[in-house]
Amino acid sequence: MNSEEKEKTESKLKKADKLMHASSIGMSFAFSILIGTGMGWWLDKFFGTKPVLTFIFMLFGIAAGFKNMIYFMKKAGVFDEDNK
Structure with a gap:
């Protein structure tokens, strides 16, 4: 395998x-919302509090989804100083 093929791979x-x-x-974002809503x-x-807790826990799910998104982005190195 030459260097050009290695670079492509x-x-x-x-x-x-x-x-x-x-x-x-x-x-992760979608499942967080689904779990919270569920x-x-x-x-x-x-x-017997029809829509109240569904809405509140859906908001918790959205917040957890954003938290997970930021965690995965940090893990992937999106926020590193070297990427600027």
Whole structure:
């Protein structure tokens, strides 16, 4: 394998790695919202407080999704000083 083929292979691997990180960020965000909304819906059924807890826990899920998104972006090195 010559150096040009190695560079192409490394470039493809870097693109695949970035795609993997992006998809994990999106799935983490979506699942956080779904879990929060599901918990709120279940608690609303249990306590009989129809939309109140669903809405509150959906907001908690959104906040958790953003927290996870920032965590994964830091882990991927998006906020590093060297990237500027």
